[in-house]
Amino acid sequence: MKKQFFNVPDSSGHFGQYGGRFVPETLMPALIELEEAYLNLKKDKTFLRKLKELQKDFIGRATPLYFAENLTQKIGGAKIYLKREDLCHTGAHKINNALAQALLAKKMGKTRVIAETGAGQHGVATATGAALAGLECDVYMGAEDVRRQSLNVFRMKLLGAKVIEVTLGSKTLKDAINEALRDWTTNVRNTHYVMGTAFGPHPYPMMVRNFQSVIGQEARRQILQKEKRLPDCLIACVGGGSNSIGLFHPFLKDNIKMIGVEAGGLGVKSGKHAARFAGGSLGVFQGCKSYLLQDDDGNVLGTHSVSAGLDYASVGPEHAYLRDMHKVEYTSVKDNEALKAFELLSRTEGIIPALESSHAIAQGIKTAKKLGNKSIIIINLSGRGDKDVQEVAKIKGISL
Amino acid sequence: MSRISKAFSHLHETGSKALIPYIMAGDPSLEATKKYISDLEAAGADIIELGVPFSDPLADGPTIQRASERALKHGTTLKKVLALVTEIRKTSEIPIILMTYYNLIFHYGVRTFVQDAVKAGVDGVIIPDLIPDEADELIVPARKYGLDTIFLLAPTSTKDRIAIATKAATGFIYYVSMTGITGSRLTTGKAMRDTLNSIRKDAGKPVAIGFGVSTPDEAAKVAVLADGVIVGSAIVKRIAEGKDIKKFVRSLKNAISKNRAVK
Numbered sequence: 001m002k003k004q005f006f007n008v009p010d011s012s013g014h015f016g017q018y019g020g021r022f023v024p025e026t027l028m029p030a031l032i033e034l035e036e037a038y039l040n041l042k043k044d045k046t047f048l049r050k051l052k053e054l055q056k057d058f059i060g061r062a063t064p065l066y067f068a069e070n071l072t073q074k075i076g077g078a079k080i081y082l083k084r085e086d087l088c089h090t091g092a093h094k095i096n097n098a099l100a101q102a103l104l105a106k107k108m109g110k111t112r113v114i115a116e117t118g119a120g121q122h123g124v125a126t127a128t129g130a131a132l133a134g135l136e137c138d139v140y141m142g143a144e145d146v147r148r149q150s151l152n153v154f155r156m157k158l159l160g161a162k163v164i165e166v167t168l169g170s171k172t173l174k175d176a177i178n179e180a181l182r183d184w185t186t187n188v189r190n191t192h193y194v195m196g197t198a199f200g201p202h203p204y205p206m207m208v209r210n211f212q213s214v215i216g217q218e219a220r221r222q223i224l225q226k227e228k229r230l231p232d233c234l235i236a237c238v239g240g241g242s243n244s245i246g247l248f249h250p251f252l253k254d255n256i257k258m259i260g261v262e263a264g265g266l267g268v269k270s271g272k273h274a275a276r277f278a279g280g281s282l283g284v285f286q287g288c289k290s291y292l293l294q295d296d297d298g299n300v301l302g303t304h305s306v307s308a309g310l311d312y313a314s315v316g317p318e319h320a321y322l323r324d325m326h327k328v329e330y331t332s333v334k335d336n337e338a339l340k341a342f343e344l345l346s347r348t349e350g351i352i353p354a355l356e357s358s359h360a361i362a363q364g365i366k367t368a369k370k371l372g373n374k375s376i377i378i379i380n381l382s383g384r385g386d387k388d389v390q391e392v393a394k395i396k397g398i399s400l
Numbered sequence: 401m402s403r404i405s406k407a408f409s410h411l412h413e414t415g416s417k418a419l420i421p422y423i424m425a426g427d428p429s430l431e432a433t434k435k436y437i438s439d440l441e442a443a444g445a446d447i448i449e450l451g452v453p454f455s456d457p458l459a460d461g462p463t464i465q466r467a468s469e470r471a472l473k474h475g476t477t478l479k480k481v482l483a484l485v486t487e488i489r490k491t492s493e494i495p496i497i498l499m500t501y502y503n504l505i506f507h508y509g510v511r512t513f514v515q516d517a518v519k520a521g522v523d524g525v526i527i528p529d530l531i532p533d534e535a536d537e538l539i540v541p542a543r544k545y546g547l548d549t550i551f552l553l554a555p556t557s558t559k560d561r562i563a564i565a566t567k568a569a570t571g572f573i574y575y576v577s578m579t580g581i582t583g584s585r586l587t588t589g590k591a592m593r594d595t596l597n598s599i600r601k602d603a604g605k606p607v608a609i610g611f612g613v614s615t616p617d618e619a620a621k622v623a624v625l626a627d628g629v630i631v632g633s634a635i636v637k638r639i640a641e642g643k644d645i646k647k648f649v650r651s652l653k654n655a656i657s658k659n660r661a662v663k
Contacts, residue, residue, distance in 0.1 A: 012533060022502055022529045024459045026554035026576060028561055168465055169456070178458045185459070186578075188556060284503045284529070286458065297477045298507030299455035 008321060013202020013288075016324060018317035021201040022284050023181070030188045035203040037108045042210075047107065051100055055214065058132065059089045059099065063215075065222035065378070070348040077368035078232065078375035082351070083219050083247065085382045092354065092383030093215060093243045094125035098194055100211040102129030105192035112136040112187070115194045116180040118145055118173035119308035119387060120152025121354075122196030127161035129194070137161040140179045142172040145308060152387060170302055173312055177286050197240025198316040201287035205317050212246025219378055220250050227376055233257040233367055236380035237359040238330065239274070239309045241316030243382035248328060257329070260319060261363045263305030264332035272304035275332040276315040277323060283314065290317040306335040306395070307355035307388070337362040342385060342392065354383035355391070403495040403523045404548050404571040407446050408606040408627055417656045418628030419619075420608055421635050421649055422449040422499065424467035426476025428639075430484050436645065441494045443646045444653030449526065449630060452481050452500035459501075459528035463633040467640065478504050478513070482520040489521035497550065497571075499526040505538070514541040524548030524571045532568035539568060550574050553599060555592055562595075566603035572628065573599060576611045596625050616655035623656035 008015045021031060041047045055061040063084045072080045085093040098115070105113050113135050117123030123139040130137035139156055143165045146153055153163050169175035177200075184193040198208040223231050234251060236244035238260040248258050265273030273279060276291040283292030285300060293301040293313045305311040322328040333341075338355055341362035346352045353361055357380070364379040371377065385392075393400050401409070411418050421440050425433050437448055453471035457464060478500065485496055498517065505513045505527065517525070524547060530538065532551050542549045548571030553562060555578060566573060575596060600607050609622045610630030619629045631652055638645050 020534050021531060022534060023531065024528050024554075024576075025531055025552040025561065025565065026556055028531060029556045029558050032558075168462065169469075174456060178456055181458045182461070282506075284501075284506050285456065287529075289506075292503070294503070294507060297479075298504040299472065300503070 008318065009202060009206050013206065015205070015318045015321035018290050018320040019202060019205055019288050021287065022289065023201045023287050024185055026185045027188060027201070030184070031201055031203065033108070034192070037104060038203055038207050041104060041107065047103070051103060054099060055096070059095050060087060061214065062218045062222070063087050065219055065226065067226070068349050071345065072368070074348050075365055075368045077373060078371035078377045079373070080364060080368055081223065081231070081376065081378045082381040083215060083378055085215060085243065085380060086351070086353065086357070086384035090121070090125050090128050091386065092121045092125070093212060093246065094122045094196060095128060096214055096246070097196065097208050097211040097242060098122060098125035099129040099132070101192070101194040102126065102133040102135060105135060105194070106133040108192060110135070110190055110192040112138070112191045113194050114138045114140065114180050114183050114191055115196060116140050116173065116176040117196065118142070118176070118311060120145070120149040120156065121309060121383060121387065123161070123163070124152055124155050124159070126194045126196070127156045127159035130161060131159045138164055138183070140164050140166055140176040140183070142170070142176050143167045144171040145173065145176070148308070148391070149387070173308070174286070174300065181286070197242040198245045198318060199240040199286070199288065199314065205288065208242050209245045209249055209318060212242050213249045215243065215246040215380065216248060216250030219247060223376070223378065230254055230256060231376040231378045232371060233259065233375065233377045235259045235261065235360050235364045235367060235377060237261045237310060237356050237382060238315060238319060239263070239312050239356060241319045243380050245316060245318055247378070247380045248322070252327065258327065259363060259367065260328050260330045261359045262315070262330060262332040263307060263310035263359060264334040264337070265304040267334055268332060273332065274303040274305045274311050274313070276313070277330045278332055285314045288317050290314050290320045306338060306391070307359065309354070309356040310359065331363060333359040333362045339392065339395065341365060342388070351381070352385035352389070353381055354385045355388045357382045358385070402546065402548050402571060403493065404447060404497070407495050408572060411446060412627070417623040417626070418446040418608060419444060419649070419653045419656055420447045420449050420628050420630040421445050422451060422630060422632030423639060424451040424453060424464065424471050424636055425481045425484060426453060426471030426474050427467040427636070428470060429474055430476065430480060434484060434488060436639065437488055437494070438492065439646050440649055441492060443649035445494065445649060447495040447497060447628070449497045449499050449632070450481065452476070452478050452498055452504060454501040454504055457501060461633060463637050463640070467636045478508055482516055482522070485520040485522050495523045496521065497524040497526055497548070498522055499528070502527050502530045510537045511541045514538070514545050514547050518545045518547050522547065524550050526550045526552070526574055528552060532564050535568060552576055555595065557595070562599055566599060566605060569603070569605060572606040572608050573603060574630070575599065575607050575609045575626065577609050577622065578612055593625055600627070616651045619652045620655040629656055
């Protein structure tokens with residue numbers, strides 16, 4: 001029997017045994033309303049035309065598929081292409097989803113959007129979408145992250161958003177999501193929650209995937225144009241998993257090797273990581289069923305990664321499903337490997353990648369070495385590294 | 401008939417409303433919780449709602465979040481809370497409901513949890529992040545072993561959602577008085593009264609109102625609309641401040657006992 005990898009989720013949001021809707025009842029009408037509105041918009045030609053126009057003129061799509069010739073030569077294996085999501089407006093793939101959701105919120109008659117953010121990229125993207133659509137915008141951010149990412153906090157404020165510091169719990173991304181969900185539960189009538197990744201309750205994992213699939217659709221077209229054939233391997237980093245599912249999804253019908261890269265932190269054995277597949281187990285967290293880093297009693301564990309965008313205790317349910325189906329392979333890359341790749345790409349190609357994307361680059365280098373020089377790899381360069389420069393300097397003991 | 405249904409049916413006969421106080425197990429310790437439960441019973445509580453702490457309580461406001469953090473810090477686990485209920489059952493028959501988040505139960509093993517909970521003497525569960533649509537794994541063993549599954553409804557609930565929750569709920573239905581989290585501010589309006597009337601009439605199951613009830617006055621106000629009143633954050637806050645809860649709970653009970661307008 002041919003497996004229908006691309007025919008998920010089912011009508012209530014299940015990807016096999018993963019996904020679903022694990023939320024307070026108060027939110028159910030809003031999730032149903034959102035799902036209906038989204039499914040209608042998918043057929044709304046005016047909306048789709050508007051979205052396409054803004055993808056082109058506002059975000060700057062299509063982003064290039066760039067042949068990294070220097071890196072390819074330096075590694076001496078497969079041809080490496082980079083999908084340049086770092087060139088998107090606001091500096092990462094996050095805007096693909098945030099802009100579309102802001103337009104959707106406007107269309108639904110909501111006057112306010114809220115979002116969670118870790119490093120601030122999704123917060124900035126949502127603030128940007130809200131500014132364009134003329135919506136009020138509040139962004140929840142852990143106090144710890146506010147301190148680490150002061151530049152992005154100021155960017156959000158410049159864009160007219162309010163940044164709400166979360167001081168409860170571990171004061172990081174997961175606590176920001178808890179607070180955003182609490183806010184949404186309270187203000188559900190006029191507020192839309194712009195979730196930043198392919199996670200949470202249905203329809204978010206499906207909707208965010210579809211808004212991000214523009215990455216893979218373009219990449220597929222571009223590689224066929226340049227190489228007259230499909231690539232042998234796709235590689236992307238996986239936090240919640242939106243940039244990776246965006247790249248992978250349009251290729252699921254093809255027989256291509258795909259690798260999702262999680263944050264290995266200080267190593268899976270150290271316990272300080274965000275490798276949910278290697279170190280986690282099945283759980284229910286923040287709206288859906290998936291792999292989760294949890295203790296023996298089912299409480300959620302703290303995570304660690306040098307990159308804030310991968311530093312999360314669970315992973316998008318479709319990834320768990322694709323792993324079970326043996327369609328995508330998941331691996332992890334440690335902090336120090338990612339930092340090396342960060343520097344290597346900067347020097348060889350003149351591109352400073354985000355620390356998240358640096359995990360994909362590090363894995364790409366390993367894979368390229370193994371594959372022969374007739375092979376082709378596409379790595380999703382999901383964001384630019386400007387936001388990480390201060391952090392990297394700090395790690396290297398350089399004061400700016 | 402379950403202890404919960406018996407309690408409601410007894411109250412109904414006497415024209416009274418159920419007072420359902422909530423406390424967090426293990427805050428500040430499990431021994432203290434045991435003492436608090438006996439205080440609550442002595443002060444007139446009809447059913448006890450016992451919170452089991454979870455690392456990410458997304459339906460709770462700051463008061464219960466902090467209680468949860470304290471209880472976790474003291475090593476409170478679902479297993480230990482079940483042992484506590486076993487202990488309490490030696491001396492008390494007051495209905496006990498556990499309120500916690502689904503991952504703790506899912507991780508424990510849903511069927512095993514239901515069996516262990518019933519064996520310990522737990523009468524029902526409230527799981528704020530589990531909607532009936534996702535609850536088959538819980539409902540099937542719960543019916544088999546006799547554990548009430550209490551589902552929630554909210555002012556935002558549509559007719560469809562009300563039908564789904566009332567069908568799946570046993571024991572009673574937990575009506576969230578507002579769109580919000582525990583400990584938010586209470587409002588009662590005509591829309592809420594209409595919804596409540598239709599739930600009570602159509603479902604034929606008791607309804608208790610929670611979220612936002614913090615004073616005897618408010619308890620009295622919502623008691624006339626329902627079969628029971630749940631008070632959580634206001635009690636948890638008193639416990640956190642080291643205050644006596646008996647007098648407060650008695651005042652809540654007195655306030656709702658004066659309101660006997662049962663429809």
